[in-house]
Amino acid sequence: MRILVANVNTTQSMTDSIAAQARSVAAPGTEIVGLTPSFGADSCEGNFESYLAAIAVMDAVVSYPEPFDAVIQAGYGEHGREGLQELLDVPVVDITEAAASTAMFLGHKYSVITTLDRAVPLIEDRLKLAGLDARCASVRASGMAVLELEEEPERAVEAIIEQALIAVRDDKAEVIVLGCGGMAGLDEAIRRRAGVPVVDGVASAVIIAEGLVRMGLSTSKVRTYAAPRPKTVVGWPLSAVAAPSAAAPAVAEVAR
Amino acid sequence: MRILVANVNTTQSMTDSIAAQARSVAAPGTEIVGLTPSFGADSCEGNFESYLAAIAVMDAVVSYPEPFDAVIQAGYGEHGREGLQELLDVPVVDITEAAASTAMFLGHKYSVITTLDRAVPLIEDRLKLAGLDARCASVRASGMAVLELEEEPERAVEAIIEQALIAVRDDKAEVIVLGCGGMAGLDEAIRRRAGVPVVDGVASAVIIAEGLVRMGLSTSKVRTYAAPRPKTVVGWPLSAVAAPSAAAPAVAEVAR
Amino acid sequence: MRILVANVNTTQSMTDSIAAQARSVAAPGTEIVGLTPSFGADSCEGNFESYLAAIAVMDAVVSYPEPFDAVIQAGYGEHGREGLQELLDVPVVDITEAAASTAMFLGHKYSVITTLDRAVPLIEDRLKLAGLDARCASVRASGMAVLELEEEPERAVEAIIEQALIAVRDDKAEVIVLGCGGMAGLDEAIRRRAGVPVVDGVASAVIIAEGLVRMGLSTSKVRTYAAPRPKTVVGWPLSAVAAPSAAAPAVAEVAR
Amino acid sequence: MRILVANVNTTQSMTDSIAAQARSVAAPGTEIVGLTPSFGADSCEGNFESYLAAIAVMDAVVSYPEPFDAVIQAGYGEHGREGLQELLDVPVVDITEAAASTAMFLGHKYSVITTLDRAVPLIEDRLKLAGLDARCASVRASGMAVLELEEEPERAVEAIIEQALIAVRDDKAEVIVLGCGGMAGLDEAIRRRAGVPVVDGVASAVIIAEGLVRMGLSTSKVRTYAAPRPKTVVGWPLSAVAAPSAAAPAVAEVAR
Amino acid sequence: MRILVANVNTTQSMTDSIAAQARSVAAPGTEIVGLTPSFGADSCEGNFESYLAAIAVMDAVVSYPEPFDAVIQAGYGEHGREGLQELLDVPVVDITEAAASTAMFLGHKYSVITTLDRAVPLIEDRLKLAGLDARCASVRASGMAVLELEEEPERAVEAIIEQALIAVRDDKAEVIVLGCGGMAGLDEAIRRRAGVPVVDGVASAVIIAEGLVRMGLSTSKVRTYAAPRPKTVVGWPLSAVAAPSAAAPAVAEVAR
Amino acid sequence: MRILVANVNTTQSMTDSIAAQARSVAAPGTEIVGLTPSFGADSCEGNFESYLAAIAVMDAVVSYPEPFDAVIQAGYGEHGREGLQELLDVPVVDITEAAASTAMFLGHKYSVITTLDRAVPLIEDRLKLAGLDARCASVRASGMAVLELEEEPERAVEAIIEQALIAVRDDKAEVIVLGCGGMAGLDEAIRRRAGVPVVDGVASAVIIAEGLVRMGLSTSKVRTYAAPRPKTVVGWPLSAVAAPSAAAPAVAEVAR
Known part of the structure; x- marks a missing residue:
């Protein structure tokens, strides 16, 4: 069986660590293919x-040339x-x-620990739409930006644990969910420290x-x-008609 | 004051009728600018x-060269x-x-009449996320595709009225919301026939x-x-790096 | 167009400031008429x-002798x-x-800052019935009584800002709603200090x-x-059959 | 113990039948006093x-000259x-x-059968505010006006039973609540026919x-x-300052 | 009238105090029979x-040899x-x-004060299923185990009052519910100290x-x-086929 | 890995078919052990x-003499x-x-088709407590008793399909869940006929x-x-102290 695991950002190293995490639990005979969007x-x-x-993930998936059996969208709280x-x-x-679905088999309530505070409402909205929010005790931000997770894994673990312990104590979470694709692989360290299942x-x-x-x-x-x-x-698929390059303007210049 | 009214599809005639509807209620001194996405x-x-x-609407709006005071996204139930x-x-x-917000000032419950049945869950989801669903009696499909609204306005009015009357009688709606940008301008005819406010x-x-x-x-x-x-x-904005043309493949070929 | 703006209490100066606030945003050609109940x-x-x-507002409105185009009930959280x-x-x-409806166009969640703590459940109940509570982060009391707002506007602004900042920080409100008709005109000062839109x-x-x-x-x-x-x-309208005077007994004597 | 049972309308015969119903279950030693508002x-x-x-009920209760131990407001779905x-x-x-509270001890879901369709949303709103709506299967109208209940009790029983049976069959109600003070005393007949507890x-x-x-x-x-x-x-209490008479104009003339 | 009041645990002294509490409010002519399960x-x-x-309560009730008019299950938050x-x-x-039902007649919101923290989710779940949770401000644990309530009533009262005061101040509870059958009889002392109705x-x-x-x-x-x-x-009823004795193994040995 | 799959009733043939269904999807190396309660x-x-x-399932599981890695409780909607x-x-x-959790990955809404109408509220309650009800379109009864599923599988398939089609058409379910452990193995036939995923x-x-x-x-x-x-x-575990036999009285005699 071949499963495409699509990263939602253009950072190849993050695709690699997501794919590695996927492979670590995949059954024998399951091939994991990591996809990185060509724009975004x-x-x-x-x-x-x-x-x-x-759009970039849809573009990457429909452009993938080989057959596959399932797709995983590996961004937390994304559209x-x-x-x-x-x-x-x-x-x-x-x-x-x-x-979220997995966490609900493990405890009465779960909390999500994500990256930045601004991502919290997005995650809350996705869980509400998915109908998986009734037993969500809280979504908390660690204050770590996505790319900082890779650059400073020790600090990331500390920041996540700090929020996890607050979630357990104050929000009455019994299970912690790691709320970012970039946190793949940190679960074991956090589980050991927080004393609750980490998903x-x-x-x-x-x-x-x-x-x-x-x-x-x-x-x-x-x-x-x-x-x-x-x-x-x-103009679909976009990658077929576009010629984007790393020199394309960053959004900050465009937006303001 | 200048307001950009962005159509969500590439059909120019629909942009025109949306802009006309917008102008019909705009205050003196408000300039309405209709935008049509360059892809999609x-x-x-x-x-x-x-x-x-x-993405196409964001692209069109950030590419608009003049200053503006507000933006209206004129697609019903869209992302x-x-x-x-x-x-x-x-x-x-x-x-x-x-x-939805307007309808709630006019009656105890409102219903949305949209185009195809498959659009109903999208609209329900948007209303739930917006927190405007508590007084929504129902979202009903007229069975008319978006482009048929323009091609067959009489049949569209009949199909919408049929569902509106069911919504009032069975779902206890007191107000009808027209659930498609392409229905702009049909409100008066439907209001006359359905006997309830039409938004x-x-x-x-x-x-x-x-x-x-x-x-x-x-x-x-x-x-x-x-x-x-x-x-x-x-690759942002996409229109700056892409060269899409009407000859680009339709999704049906791509998707299946 | 003539709009009646009905104060909910018998304090004429409050009617005046409400009407002034209404006039400050009314379109050219809109006549604002402030109404003060004759009892209550x-x-x-x-x-x-x-x-x-x-009842007093209904009485005042149906007794108004001229035609009008709309009525605004200018009490926050009232029946x-x-x-x-x-x-x-x-x-x-x-x-x-x-x-509430306006605030929902401006941010993901809003908070209401009202007068006394005892008014909080009334407002929560009105928002729940109106189906506008799903994105209400909190209703908070400034501790200022209604008439104190007029008497001590500076202290009122401070007390409201204090709660607004807590609402933004702790309740994750992104928009502040002024929860009392008597706060009309304080929005600009609070907006400047709280750094979020004030409605x-x-x-x-x-x-x-x-x-x-x-x-x-x-x-x-x-x-x-x-x-x-x-x-x-x-006995309807009550003002037609009653001869109330300011000498009528205050409720405190009646009630206990 | 003395309990005031306040009718919400000015019809004395209805006050009498409400008080009679109250007396039929009151414990020995409980005095039931029926109150009729002096206006409304x-x-x-x-x-x-x-x-x-x-307001009329509050007026009647605070004007009652003797001590009392409890008050019952005997209008269904009223403010x-x-x-x-x-x-x-x-x-x-x-x-x-x-x-509603009583019905919830008797079955998994209950339905309310009330008078006219226009009263249904009022009752739904009161139950929602009371937090007693989660197990309400439906609120259904019998089509009988309040005063018709007294004038045509047999027809009323039939109309209520018809809706009760639909509520049990289609809405999955297991208990029926009589949704009008004027239905007092009809419970036994309906219980016999509908085969479910009638509250x-x-x-x-x-x-x-x-x-x-x-x-x-x-x-x-x-x-x-x-x-x-x-x-x-x-002007409070209103009855102390007003001189209403039966000759006061009916609302229909006032309102339109 | 005879009412069976079934304790949910095997501690006879607790059955006695529950029955005494029941008798203290029972009407003349009501016989209260306390039942203690034979296993559990x-x-x-x-x-x-x-x-x-x-199961033990069902067993005890169906095994009760005399007729009875009603049954009370006297465990808080139990299955x-x-x-x-x-x-x-x-x-x-x-x-x-x-x-819960009684508390809702006394204030806008109520809180439950129970024994141990681990019982909180059970109570929350029972209230949710009962549809009586909408006006529940909080369920709080006093930290007292069930049997400690009997052994140390003064400490229990203190611990309950401490949480009750927090519930009133922070959770905005207006009524306190005693969330354990073993708290029967403590209501008066707590009411005096907490200044709110205690149910x-x-x-x-x-x-x-x-x-x-x-x-x-x-x-x-x-x-x-x-x-x-x-x-x-x-094997039903279980007590007819079983020969349990106090020597049966405690669960701790069995479970781990 | 060894997984205990506990039937909730005492019918051995049902345990067998449940275990067979479990084995049909189990990974190589997973041992499925079917457990049948000794009472109930x-x-x-x-x-x-x-x-x-x-209780009987807990009894059977804690009495199982070998180590195991997970337990499945194979009753639909049970305590x-x-x-x-x-x-x-x-x-x-x-x-x-x-x-329910699986169905939510396959469509926007799912419906459960169960056995008898009286089981519907139990299932609704379990889904509500599990926080998995937000996307449940309906729980419908096929009218087949549990044991009839085994005795008359063809009629069972027809009865389930009839309700499944109604659920898809009227309740807008996109996925069907088989709501009884005894339906194990019927999924393929129903999926073919209903045209939607069957879980x-x-x-x-x-x-x-x-x-x-x-x-x-x-x-x-x-x-x-x-x-x-x-x-x-x-008296725990019950099976250690009880000597139940098939000759124990059926509940019908006990209960009424």
Whole structure:
């Protein structure tokens, strides 16, 4: 079985660590393929980047030349999963939902520890839409930016543990969910320190994706996620018509 | 005051009728500018097109060369509003929310009549996220595709009225919301026949956008909708690096 | 267009400042008429006064001798709006709902800062009934009584800002709503200090009322807000049969 | 123990039948006193009459010359209970809440059968505010006006049973609540025919009011229902300053 | 009228104090019979003991040799009430629900003060299922184990009052509910100190059970609580086939 | 890895078919052990049987003499999962939750098709407590009793498909969940006919249980599901002190 694991940002090293985390729990015979979008931001920390990532991930997946059995969208709290479900016949698993769903088997309430405070409402919104928020005790920010997780893993672990302990004590969380694809691999260290189960979204998504394939289940096509109706779509896939380069202007100059 | 009214699909005639509807309620001195995305689908009827539209609308708005005072996203139930709010300092009003918000001043419960059944869950999800669903009696599909609204306006009016009457009788709606940007201008005919107030999202959004500007209010920048953090964004704006043409492949070939 | 702006208490100076706030955002050609009830309390700070105000406002509005195009009920969190909607064919806008509805276009969550702690549950209840509570981060009391707002505006601004800053920091509000008709005109000072958009209910209500009139929309009459059924009503309107005077006993003597 | 049972309309015969129903379940030693408001409508079938009743009931209760131990507000889905709680130190029980609360001990879900369709949203709103709606399967209208219940009891029973059976079959109600003070005494006939427990609000309220008194419990005065603050209240109590007569104009002439 | 009051644990002295509390509010002519399960834990402080109690209470009730008019399950937040409702034709009242229901007549919000922190989620879950959680401000733990309540009543009162005061101040509770059958009789002392109404579940349940009997109401048998279908049940009632003794192993040895 | 799959009723053939279904999706190396309770009902179709099953399953699991890695409770909508989580250190997966959780990855809304109408509220309650109800379109009864599923599989498939089609058409379900352990193995036939994904709880639970073990995750022990406190438990485990036989009286004789 081949599972595509799509990073939502353009940072290749993050794709690599996500794929490594996926492989660490994959069953024998499961091939994990890491995908990096060809356009978008080097980290997603807000709606603008997330919407761009939604399209960039769809672009990367539909451009992938080989057959595959399932897709994992490996961004925490990001947009786009529903679009992939429309475009594909194979199962699509979002790590936000995979982690929440897994956490709910382990305790009465769970908390998510994510990166920056500004990402908290995005995650809350995704969990609400997914109908997985009823037992979410809190979503807390560690204050670490996405790329800092890679650069300073020790500090990241400390910052996450600090919030995890507050979540357990004050919010009454019994399980901690790591709320960023870039936290893949930190679960073991945090579990040891926080004394509660720590759920990683990428690992959870691999289990669920493999399981759906084994059970012969895939996205229902009768309504919400039916294939797009035939129509004229200008400029799709974007990567086929665009010639983006690293020299393209950063958003800060464009936006303000 | 100049307000940009962004269509979410690439159909110019629909941009024109949306802009005309906007002008019909705009105050003297308000200039309405209709924007048509340079890429995306000729109609949005699902998540794939909607995510593409989210990016295409942001692209069109940030590429607009003149100053403006507010932006209206004129697609019903579409993705993307939060991204615009991050990118801009001026108010952003989504017609889905403008219409729901307006309807709630007119009756105890409202229903939305939209195009195809597959769009219903998207609209329900947007209303839930916006926190405007508590008094929504139902979202009903007329069965008319987006482009059919323009081609067959009489049949569209009949199909919408049929569902509106069911919504009033069975779902206990007291107000009807027209759930598609392409329905702009049909409100008067439907109001006459259905006997209840009929709310058009584009008109409502113009009122709200003008009002926010008059009150000197705009998007809060302290958390969720703060400007994107400075970072490397490859291929943005997309229209600057892409050369899309009408000959680009339709999604149906790509997707299946 | 003529809009009646009904104060909910009998304090004429408060009616004046509410009307002034309304005029400051009204469009050219909009006439604002301030109404003061002929009976009731000099400030509403609980359910007893609020229910009395509900009837007194209806009494004042139906006794107004000239035609009018819309009515604004300018009490925050008060009873009575539904009764006005039944009695009138023109739009009725409550400032509680107008402010909440406006705030939701400006940020992910909003908080209301009101007067006394005992008013908090009333406001929470009104927002819940209005279906506008899902994105309300908190309702907080400044500790200022209604009439103190007029007497000590500087202290009022300080007390409101103190709670606004707590709401932003702890409750994650991104927008502040001024939760009392008597706070009209304080928005600018608070906005400057709190660094987030500050919404005034009276101003918001004027925008919405004018907009409904411009769009030709008014209260649905098919169910909840149909005109009262013909029946014998003893003592209505109350002002026509009563001869109240300022010498009437204060409630404190009556109640305990 | 003396319990005041306040009718919400001015129809004396209805006060009598409500008081009779109350006496039929009252414990030995409980004196039931029926109160009829001195102003307001001869039946409450909407918000206008209900708000007037709220004040008229408070007026009647605070004007009652003898001591009493509890008050029952015997209108289904009406405004005003919170005001009574502020004005009094003895327990106040609303029949809407008493009936719902009782029904929840008898089955998984209950339905309310009320009078006219226009009363349904009022009842739904009261149950939502009371936090007693989670197990309410439906609120259904029998189509009988309030005064018709007295005039045509047989037809009323048939109309109520028809809706009760639909509620049991389609809405999965297991208990029926009679949603009008004027239905007092019909419970036995309906219970026999519908095959499910039928709860009468007046009887339920007597049980609860007696129980609160026996347990020495009354309204908390620490926040929401604290006594009104001392202030100038013009024209209160209204009955002391008004000289209403049956010749006062019916609302229909006033309102339109 | 005879009411069975079933303790959920095997501690006879607790049954005695629960029965005494019940008798203190029972009407003249009501006979209170305390039942102690013949198997299970000497105190219920978690799901394991609670499930065992559910069966042990059913066993004790169906084995009771005399007729009775109602049953009270006197454990706070425990499992089992629905099973009793299926097995019996007389009313069944759970003290968790009786107390919450009573508290809601006394204030805008109530808080429950229970024993150990681990019991909090059980109580929250029971209130959610009962649909009585909307006005629950909080469930707080005093830190006292069930059996410590009897052994150290003064310390218990102090610990409960400490949490009650926090609930009133921080959670905005206006009423306190004693969240353990073993707290029966402590209400008066706590009420005096906390300054808010204090509701005891056993007393509340007696009032409600007596009231249901007086009104001729009992559990609806049309759906959820219909009598069990005829079938082969091995080992029921358990007390008829078992020979448990105090020498049976404590769970700690079994479980780990 | 060894997984115990506990049937909730005493019917051995049902244990066998559940275990067979579990084995059909289990990974190589996973040993599935079917457990049948030694007391309780031959089918669970209500709360009485379900509570008995809760205890009987705990009894069977703690009496199992060999080590094991996870436990699956294979009854749909039954009580008891929380007790198992307290007693054990290995993961516990309930098929109700496993199926709902899996269905949510496959479509926007799912419906459960169960056996008898009386089981519907139990399932609704379990899903609500599990926080997995937000996207549940409906729970529908096929009208087949549990044991009839085995006796008449063709009729069962027809009855389930009939309700599944209604759920898809009227309730807008996009995924069907088989709501009874006894339906294990019917999924393929129903999927073919209903045209939507059909989720079996036993299979889903195996995937999840295996996954938790592979990820090294188990129940959090910090609060709700901490091991029972050391205490005297009379008559536990029940099977050690009881001598039940098939000749024990059926509940029908006991209960009425």
